[in-house]
Ligand SMILES: NC(=O)c1ccc[n+]([C@@H]2O[C@H](COP(=O)([O-])OP(=O)(O)OC[C@H]3O[C@@H](n4cnc5c(N)ncnc54)[C@H](O)[C@@H]3O)[C@@H](O)[C@H]2O)c1
């Protein structure tokens with residue numbers, strides 16, 4: 001018999017999980033305090049229930065909590081009515097407090113496996129989600145000390161079916177790594193925007209903010225309610241990361257004041273090295289990809305032309321980004337491929353068609 005899946009919270013993450021699992025044919029029960037999300041998901045046949053009630057989860061084999069951190073901490077003790085064999089997992093971006101609450105408040109704590117998908121975006125809510133959100137994305141699983149091996153294997157297998165790349169880890173590693181890779185970057189983006197907001201001529205700054213500023217601050221558009229909880233629940237690790245970051249900024253400031261160009265360049269080079277390695281040789285939190293850029297004229301349908309060309313030769317584009325889009329000036333398209341061979345094939349095709357590709 002096919003597994004029944006319950007999802008509490010049908011926002012960005014829960015709504016995306018629901019879409020991905022229902023697309024694969026699983027029976028998905030979805031719960032949300034926002035009745036519009038439940039109605040929408042039911043109408044789209046993403047969930048099987050048309051009203052929200054936690055009791056609907058009684059027959060589920062796996063239950064995902066895809067709610068904000070504080071709500072998740074409150075919901076965990078309310079799940080003791082589930083079948084003892086039900087696997088419970090969450091999606092919260094911090095793991096310490098979640099794992100402790102599960103250990104203390106669940107009758108069958110060994111069947112709680114902490115979860116955290118390393119994918120998302122700055123928008124929330126059901127409409128922001130989509131069924132591909134987890135494809136090729138790393139996904140942390142944090143089993144408690146007594147978690148049966150087959151429970152972890154079962155959940156891992158389920159997540160792999162929706163394309164996730166599962167990493168089984170522990171609380172300490174998770175909370176330290178995410179502080180540096182996700183929580184600190186959000187803290188920096190919000191702080192940088194706040195600094196500009198306080199400037200006297202912030203209207204002018206808003207108008208002129210170009211690519212670099214936008215690249216660095218996209219995530220400052222994320223929900224302040226959600227992020228205040230994430231930062232607060234990982235505050236020890238975030239505070240350590242903030243101190244390390246302040247240390248880096250002060251080093252740079254001192255180098256600038258000392259005026260030695262070689263030393264400044266060496267400092268920047270160390271940063272550049274990490275960034276260059278991010279998508280290469282299997283390093284980094286994103287999948288290693290093989291990139292190229294191509295120049296495309298500013299005309300309707302150009303994107304379709306380029307992607308259509310590659311599709312005709314069965315070349316799969318893993319990621320696509322417009323790096324520079326200026327009115328009337330054409331654009332630079334960044335395309336990423338899973339293999340070296342695909343990128344070489346794409347390079348030749350694009351070169352032949354005059355798109356002036358460059359390997360990255
Ligand atoms: N946004 C991201 O990029 C991202 C990425 C990975 C993990 N996460 C984590 O996933 C979780 C959900 O984040 P999101 O971005 O999907 O947020 P979201 O705001 O899009 O979704 C949360 C949903 O939970 C619902 N909800 C709130 N209280 C509820 C309750 N008591 N019962 C039932 N439903 C309730 C809300 O109505 C909303 O639909 C968070 O814990 C977050 O840390 C977020």
Ligand SMILES: O=C(O)C(=O)C[C@]1(C(=O)O)C=C[C@@H](O)C=C1
Pocket residue numbers: 092093117118119120121122181182183219222
């Ligand atoms: O891309 C974004 O907008 C995100 O914020 C995604 C992001 C991240 O920091 O990378 C945010 C929070 C999660 O817990 C995991 C992923």
